[in-house]
Amino acid sequence: xxxxxxxxxxxxxxxxxxxxxxxxxxxxxxxxxxxxxxxxxxxxxxxxxxxxxxxxxxxxxxxxxxxx
Amino acid sequence: xxxxxxxxxxxxxxxxxxxxxxxxxxxxxxxxxxxxxxxxxxxxxxxxxxxxxxxxxxxxxxxxxxxxxxxxxxxxxxxxxxxxxxxxxxxxxxxxxxxxxxxxxxxxxxxxxxxxxxxxxxxxxxxxxxxxxxxxxxxxxxxxxxxxxxxxxxxxxxxxxxxxxxxxxxxxxxxxxxxxxxxxxxxxxxxxxxxxxxxxxxxxxxxxxxxxxxxxxxxxxxxxxxxxxxxxxxxxxxxxxxxxxxxxxxxxxxxxxxxxxxxxxxxxxxxxxxxxxxxxxxxxxxxxxxxxxxxxxxxxxxxxxxxxxxxxxxxxxxxxxxxxxxxxxxxxxxxxxxxxxxxxxxxxxxxxxxxxxxxxxxxxxxxxxxxxxxxxxxxxxxxxxxxxxxxxxxxxxxxxxxxxxxxxxxxxxxxxxxxxxxxxxxxxxxxxxxxxxxxxxxxxxxxxxxxxxxxxxxxxxxxxxxxxxxxxxxxxxxxxxxxxxxxxxxxxxxxxxxxxxxxxxxxxxxxxxxxxxxxxxxxxxxxxxxxxxxxxxxxxxxxxxxxxxxxxxxxxxxxxxxxxxxxxxxxxxxxxxxxxxxxxxxxxxxxxxxxxxxxxxxxxxxxxxxxxxxxxxxxxxxxxxxxxxxxxxxxxxxxxxxxxxxxxxxxxxxxxxxxxxxxxxxxxxxxxxxxxxxxxxxxxxxxxxxx
Numbered sequence: 063x064x065x066x067x068x069x070x071x072x073x074x075x076x077x078x079x080x081x082x083x084x085x086x087x088x089x090x091x092x093x094x095x096x097x098x099x100x101x102x103x104x105x106x107x108x109x110x111x112x113x114x115x116x117x118x119x120x121x122x123x124x125x126x127x128x129x130x
Numbered sequence: 131x132x133x134x135x136x137x138x139x140x141x142x143x144x145x146x147x148x149x150x151x152x153x154x155x156x157x158x159x160x161x162x163x164x165x166x167x168x169x170x171x172x173x174x175x176x177x178x179x180x181x182x183x184x185x186x187x188x189x190x191x192x193x194x195x196x197x198x199x200x201x202x203x204x205x206x207x208x209x210x211x212x213x214x215x216x217x218x219x220x221x222x223x224x225x226x227x228x229x230x231x232x233x234x235x236x237x238x239x240x241x242x243x244x245x246x247x248x249x250x251x252x253x254x255x256x257x258x259x260x261x262x263x264x265x266x267x268x269x270x271x272x273x274x275x276x277x278x279x280x281x282x283x284x285x286x287x288x289x290x291x292x293x294x295x296x297x298x299x300x301x302x303x304x305x306x307x308x309x310x311x312x313x314x315x316x317x318x319x320x321x322x323x324x325x326x327x328x329x330x331x332x333x334x335x336x337x338x339x340x341x342x343x344x345x346x347x348x349x350x351x352x353x354x355x356x357x358x359x360x361x362x363x364x365x366x367x368x369x370x371x372x373x374x375x376x377x378x379x380x381x382x383x384x385x386x387x388x389x390x391x392x393x394x395x396x397x398x399x400x401x402x403x404x405x406x407x408x409x410x411x412x413x414x415x416x417x418x419x420x421x422x423x424x425x426x427x428x429x430x431x432x433x434x435x436x437x438x439x440x441x442x443x444x445x446x447x448x449x450x451x452x453x454x455x456x457x458x459x460x461x462x463x464x465x466x467x468x469x470x471x472x473x474x475x476x477x478x479x480x481x482x483x484x485x486x487x488x489x490x491x492x493x494x495x496x497x498x499x500x501x502x503x504x505x506x507x508x509x510x511x512x513x514x515x516x517x518x519x520x521x522x523x524x525x526x527x528x529x530x531x532x533x534x535x536x537x538x539x540x541x542x543x544x545x546x547x548x549x550x551x552x553x554x555x556x557x558x559x560x561x562x563x564x565x566x567x568x569x570x571x572x573x574x575x576x577x578x579x580x581x582x583x584x585x586x587x588x589x590x591x592x593x594x595x596x597x598x599x600x601x602x603x604x605x606x607x608x609x610x611x612x613x614x615x616x617x618x619x620x621x622x623x624x625x626x627x628x629x630x631x632x633x634x635x636x637x638x639x640x641x642x643x644x645x646x647x648x649x650x651x652x653x654x655x656x657x658x659x660x661x662x663x664x665x666x667x668x669x670x671x672x673x674x675x676x677x678x679x680x681x682x683x684x685x686x687x688x689x690x691x692x693x694x695x696x697x698x699x700x701x702x703x704x705x706x707x708x709x710x711x712x713x714x715x716x717x718x719x720x721x722x723x724x725x726x727x728x729x730x731x732x733x734x735x736x737x738x739x740x741x742x743x744x745x746x747x748x749x750x751x752x753x754x755x756x757x758x759x760x761x762x763x764x765x766x767x768x769x770x771x772x773x774x775x776x777x778x779x780x781x782x783x784x785x786x787x788x789x790x791x792x793x794x795x796x797x798x799x800x801x802x803x804x805x806x807x808x809x810x811x812x813x814x815x816x817x818x819x820x821x
Contacts, residue, residue, distance in 0.1 A: 081227060084227040089214060120215075122620060122623055
């Protein structure tokens, strides 16, 4: 895991996109696919669209934290 | 097992000494230059120095000694990695996510209201509060949750304190949420009352969001960035077109509402937004408001750094004696209630025990995310304070004082405010209203409009141009309304689930979240709860904010006190008695503040709900009418509203006392125990999990 300050414009952009998506409750898709392949090879891999829908529903399912 | 603090290098010592000297110098300038206006840069520099020192020294003490964070220990994200909720994530990404989740309208509104006492009291409370209370709370709750599988605050309370206090605290959270939603919705109502331009732009966000929702669902699934750019462009277009709406009488009349009508619109809107499928309306607005929020905070910072405004508000005004028009009550305890978010906010303990602990890849990173994230929010609060204090004080008071005190015409307002020692002419008030494209600036309490005028003036100073100030003003109003309304929708939905869960205990079928009937019933109850307080605020004789903001502050600080009491208990349970004061002192301070404020809101002869209820009851008994009531029923309603507020204040005080009792009992038991009794998950070495 790279924990240093993002240096090149490319990593900075990647960081911005990942943060922006996470702020909307959508974690990194590539990380999820990698996780599925490594740990649950028997499960089908969802498309980005399916993954997005599932996360969108999950975000507003209650217990959602958001400040005043 | 204490990790040693490495000795600082000589260069490091010199650097920190220099930061300390610069900070002390700036604070000295801010505090001692009475009578002559100072530049905002002094405040900004002093704040940054305080934040740096607090982070470098105090948060390190908490990390190494109090929480004893261990970078070799596996976090919940690593142990339970499922790629969805528990994901080890880069610390800068977690930081961005955490900050976006904790920063909302709170740190922008509270400091603006508190500016009535001058900028100095608010500034000092934000700086001291965040370093010793707010950031401590966020960081410690995050640390506790990290050691407990990322469990929520409620779960941790039940585990460490017991079932009963855990459930009591969660009832408190539900009531707090209803008050938060009502008071935030009221801020929007105050900003949009008789403002066709503002109302049009806010209304335009609904079709824009629907369009985005459909696009994201069917055209280009999941392309958030793309659709958000389209959304922002459409929003900017609606601000631009709003001027035409405002200038065309036939169109303007369609978007010109009084406070009561707006309250009903918001209540109806909250209902539909939380019942409709989330992808259609709620989610796309959420994306828009998240990005606009970060963008606007950046814009505010840019405006302050580039324009370096001189503060026109005095350092301390005479209203520290409790006679202020914006909110009533003495500096102690009401300053510490009014500025909640930015200094210490109980709401954060829910976020710090929500998604964030499930994302951290290493315990060592909790310090930057938990403590550092809160320092960032305090900086937003400082900037809001600067924006408010850089306004002409006459304009500030004209916007924030209730009509019952200063009258409803610019002449009356100018006379009344000049009488307080803030000289202003009717022409200046009319001119300001004209500049921002509004018919009046009077009676726009709630912080958002004041901040919007402040921001508009700062930005106008950097980028001048005809009519630009009106555009900036409506941009600021739109962005605040947008993210407040997103909080209202999402909060209504969360409240609905909480109510369904509670109701499901009594009658099981109500628990089914996919059943339309139980959905609608629970949503109506939830909307009814916050809608009641919103409507009460809209018809309140003192303008609503004056009444509801203290209730919100008391509730928010109450939750912070509960979170810090939990942190204190865990420190004792872990047998780290030497450091018990780190969470115990802010906990005690918040208990004292909330109880004193609650007591005064119940029993004070001038500012209590009881006194207000009695005044109206006596008048009603003598068949007299007091403004703004025009009928006997309205008189009765004001009396009832004040009695409801009394009951609510009493409930909050009772909650604090009950939680204090349970905490002290548990602390006493843990103190006597001869071994550590906290419920931490067992140690797993990070190296044994990750390759």
